Amino acid sequence: MTDDRLTEAVNAARLATLGTLVAGVAHELNTPLGAINSNHDVLRRALTRLQNILADDVVDETELAEVRRIVRALDDIMVVNNLAVDRLNQLVSSLRTFGRPDRAERDVIDIHEGIDSALAILGHDLKGRVEVVRDFEELPRIECFPHEINQVFMNLLVNATQAIAGRGTITIRTRRADGGVLIEVEDTGSGIAPKDLELIFEPGFTTRGSRIGMGMGLAIARQIVDRHTGRISVRSTCGAGTTFSVWLPQQLR
Amino acid sequence: MLVDDEPMVATALRSFLELETAWRILTFSDPLEALETLRNQNIDVIVSDFMMPNVDGVSFLRQSREIQPVATRILLTGYADKTNAIRAINEAGLYYYLQKPWDNEQLRMVIRNGIERAALFREIDRRVGDLDGAHKELQDLRRKLIRTFL
Numbered sequence: 001m002t003d004d005r006l007t008e009a010v011n012a013a014r015l016a017t018l019g020t021l022v023a024g025v026a027h028e029l030n031t032p033l034g035a036i037n038s039n040h041d042v043l044r045r046a047l048t049r050l051q052n053i054l055a056d057d058v059v060d061e062t063e064l065a066e067v068r069r070i071v072r073a074l075d076d077i078m079v080v081n082n083l084a085v086d087r088l089n090q091l092v093s094s095l096r097t098f099g100r101p102d103r104a105e106r107d108v109i110d111i112h113e114g115i116d117s118a119l120a121i122l123g124h125d126l127k128g129r130v131e132v133v134r135d136f137e138e139l140p141r142i143e144c145f146p147h148e149i150n151q152v153f154m155n156l157l158v159n160a161t162q163a164i165a166g167r168g169t170i171t172i173r174t175r176r177a178d179g180g181v182l183i184e185v186e187d188t189g190s191g192i193a194p195k196d197l198e199l200i201f202e203p204g205f206t207t208r209g210s211r212i213g214m215g216m217g218l219a220i221a222r223q224i225v226d227r228h229t230g231r232i233s234v235r236s237t238c239g240a241g242t243t244f245s246v247w248l249p250q251q252l253r
Numbered sequence: 254m255l256v257d258d259e260p261m262v263a264t265a266l267r268s269f270l271e272l273e274t275a276w277r278i279l280t281f282s283d284p285l286e287a288l289e290t291l292r293n294q295n296i297d298v299i300v301s302d303f304m305m306p307n308v309d310g311v312s313f314l315r316q317s318r319e320i321q322p323v324a325t326r327i328l329l330t331g332y333a334d335k336t337n338a339i340r341a342i343n344e345a346g347l348y349y350y351l352q353k354p355w356d357n358e359q360l361r362m363v364i365r366n367g368i369e370r371a372a373l374f375r376e377i378d379r380r381v382g383d384l385d386g387a388h389k390e391l392q393d394l395r396r397k398l399i400r401t402f403l
Contacts (some may be wrong), residue, residue, distance in 0.1 A: 030331045034354035041271045041357045049272075069272065076268035079264040083261040128258075128304045 004221050010148050013220045017154050018098075024124030028091055032084035038075045039084075046070045094120035098150050106252070108141045111181060114150040115172060118157050125161050126170075133171040139181050143251045148224045151231075155217035156185040156244050163189025163242060180230070180250050186243040192236040200234060221246075229253050255280045256287045256313065257302040257329070262353075266300070269357050276368070284313040291320045298367040299350075300360075303330035303337060309338060314345035318398040322346075325367030329355060 018025075049070055053063045096116035121131060126132060160170045170187040175182045192200060203219040225232040228248055236242040255278060257263040263280040279296075281287035284305055290296075299317055303310035314326045328341050331353035348370065349363045361402050379381040 027331050030353055031259050031262060034331070035259075036260040037354045038265040038269055038357055042265075044273055045272060073268040073272040076264050080261045080264045080268070125305075128306050128309060247375070 001152060006148075006220075006227060009220055010151050010224060013151055013155070013217065015221050016156065017151070018121075020158075021121055021125070025091065025095070025121055027124045028120075028126050032087040034111070035084045039081055042073060042077060046073055064229065090120060093117075095169065098147075105145055106143070107146050108143045109146045109149075110141050111139065111144075111149065111153075111248075112136055112174065112184065114146065115153050115157075115174075115183070118154040121154070122157055122161060127168055130161060130164055131167075131169045133169060135171060135173045137175050139174055139176060140250055142181055142248055144228055144248065145224075149228070149248070152221045152224050152246060153183070153185075155221045156246070159217060159244070160185050160187035160189065160242070163187050163191075165190060168241075177247060183246045183248070184243055185246075186241060188241045191238040191240055192234070192242055193238055197234060197236060201232070254287060254290070254296045254299045254324075256282075256284055256299065256305070256310075258282050258284075258305040259302070262302065266360070270361070270364070273357075273361060274365075276364075284308045284310075288313070288316055288320065291317050291324070296321060296324045297371040298325045298327065298364050300327045300329050300364065303328060303332050303341075311341045311345050314341065316346065318346055322372055323378070325371050327363060327367060329349060329353060329360075 049066065059067065094117035097113055098121055115134075119126070119134075157170070157172075164170070164187055168209060170188075171184075171186040173182075173184040173186070175184075196248060201222040202219050221233050225246055225248070229252070230246060230248040232244065232246050234242060234244050255263050255266050256396075257280075258264075260280075260282055263282060267278045267280050269375060279287075279290065281290070284301070287299075291299075299314065301310045301313055301317075305313070308316075310328055310330065311360055314328065317324060318324075320327065325348045327347055327349045328345075328347055329351045330337075338350055341350065348367055351360060351363065
């Protein structure tokens with residue numbers, strides 16, 4: 001595949017991924033928005049009550065107790081709104097990191113940011129079902145095409161999430177290795193049959209039916225890693241889980 | 254009892270209910286801790302999230318039903334799907350299914366009705382208990398009569 005074709009394929013895959021994750025992201029936005037929405041209503045009610053208390057310029061003991069109650073509610077509202085705004089900021093920042101529309105195509109980056117942004121976008125699919133273990137080592141920043149590398153992390157994490165039918169664990173390990181960085185994504189999912197293992201990086205290979213866009217994730221991941229002169233490999237035990245390993249050089253050749 | 258693993262949701266609900274009602278509110282981010290409390294305290298209404306770590310909302314409500322069948326069970330979820338709604342109704346004896354983002358006024362009304370419902374159940378239980386007692390007294394009396402006169 002030429003570089004242009006690969007870029008096109010990566011962009012298509014990124015949009016497809018975001019498309020499938022959009023419901024989850026909307027749900028993730030819903031929680032802080034719901035809290036802010038409710039707080040706005042409480043704020044309105046609290047203000048009306050305070051206005052009523054102050055209407056006659058006299059505050060008696062009963063009203064003072066009421067004012068204290070209102071202040072307690074306002075205190076809670078401040079805390080919740082701070083949490084909610086932080087959450088919204090994190091989500092928007094993750095979506096930006098994942099899309100990187102404002103970054104040069106080729107850049108020197110901390111790959112942990114890309115992994116964390118993919119995890120934040122996948123939050124809804126993981127929550128309550130999949131425990132994520134982030135076993136991160138301090139790594140040098142690497143030169144790469146960030147939006148492509150982020151797509152690799154996303155594809156591997158989506159794959160790992162889908163491989164786990166019920167509850168399970170995804171362990172993401174990052175290490176310095178051979179003058180570059182090694183990233184491992186290990187899941188406790190269903191595993192891959194040995195006969196499928198050889199085909200897994202082939203375009204169009206999928207074990208999940210033939211929907212449009214299926215079966216391209218790992219093929220694109222391999223193309224991207226090849227373009228970075230890196231290496232991608234897989235090992236799996238049926239019924240026990242799968243580990244994908246990606247090695248990337250510190251500098252592009 | 255409000256159970257949501259997102260403290261921001263539980264706190265937002267609590268600040269509204271504490272401002273507008275005189276109800277005693279307990280909030281929990283861990284459903285297992287909420288179950289522990291249910292074993293020790295009488296609760297009128299349980300409002301639970303669906304997607305939570307350790308145990309999902311439907312399983313939590315099902316277990317809470319076993320501990321306190323009289324408590325009214327409400328699911329407040331942003332994860333609206335038919336299968337889980339049916340599961341909640343069938344397995345957990347759900348009283349109401351509310352969606353996030355919620356409307357405060359509707360939430361208050363549903364909880365208020367839930368409290369009345371729980372109070373009625375308790376009243377019925379109390380009167381059935383009274384009737385059982387009276388029935389037992391009558392039977393004892395009958396036995397005494399038989400022993401004395403027959």
